[in-house]
Amino acid sequence: MSDLFASGRIIDLILVLIVVEGLVLALVHRRTGRGLPPSDLIGFLLSGFLLMLALRAALVGAWWGWISLALTGSLITHLADLLWRWRRAGRRPPG
Template sequence: MSALFSSGHVVDLILIVMVIEAGWLLTRKSRFGRDRMQPLDIALAFLPGVCLLLALRVALTGGPWPWVAVAVTASFPFHLLDLARRRAR
C-alpha cells in the first residue's frame, strides 16, 4: 500500500475513476428535464478536482514545489467558472 502512495499511482487510479464517471454522466439522462449533461458542465465540474489531484501526485512523488503551486492555482479559475456557470442557470 505504501508503494501505491509513494509512486503516485493512487492518484492515477482516482483519475481513471473520474474519467469513467465523466463518461457515465455524458451518456445518462438527467432527472431535471435535460437529456444529458453538457460536456462543458462536466469538464468544469471535474477540472478543479483534477488539478488538485495532479498537485497531490507531484507532492507524493517528490516533485518540485512550483509544479504543486501551479496545479493548485490552476484549479481556482476552473472552480470560479463552474460556479458562474451554475449560477447563470
C-alpha cells in the same frame, strides 16, 4: 500498499476514474437525456482532476512550481464553474 501511495499510483487510478466518470455521465445524458449535460460536468471534474494532480505531485516530491500550477488551475476552473452556474441560474455573482 504504502508504495501505492508513495509512488503516486493511487492518484493515477483516481485520475482514470475521474475521466471514466465524466465519460459515463456524458454518455448517460446523451442516451437518456437525464442527469447533467456535459457542459455542467466539465468545471467540477476538471477542478477535481487538477487537485488530484497537485496531490500526486506532492506525494512524489515534485517541484513546488508544478504543485502550485495545478492548484492555481484548480482554483481557476472552480471559480469559472461557480460563475457559469451563477449566471445560468439568472443571478448576479457577488462583488
